[in-house]
Amino acid sequence: MPWVSLASQHLVQIETTHVLSASGESVERDFxxxxxxxxxxxxxxxxxxxxxxxxxVDLARVDGAFALPGLHGAVALRSGS
Numbered sequence: 001m002p003w004v005s006l007a008s009q010h011l012v013q014i015e016t017t018h019v020l021s022a023s024g025e026s027v028e029r030d031f032x033x034x035x036x037x038x039x040x041x042x043x044x045x046x047x048x049x050x051x052x053x054x055x056x057v058d059l060a061r062v063d064g065a066f067a068l069p070g071l072h073g074a075v076a077l078r079s080g081s
Contacts, residue, residue, distance in 0.1 A: 005038075006037070014032075051075070053075060058070035
């Protein structure tokens, strides 16, 4: 069973700098926003009635550049009733 997942990650950072000078103290604030979109694709493979395997690839961008792809795998066990 193939699947696709789209996700988004945001970081909003506020930097506060206190500047001391001969004329007094001033405060400067700098706002930064970083955005990382994610695309994940994969497939679930049944290995039996209660056992499955999931394999996938994770693709992302960080600061405007594509990051190295990640791979993931999982084993799924389903309890019976």
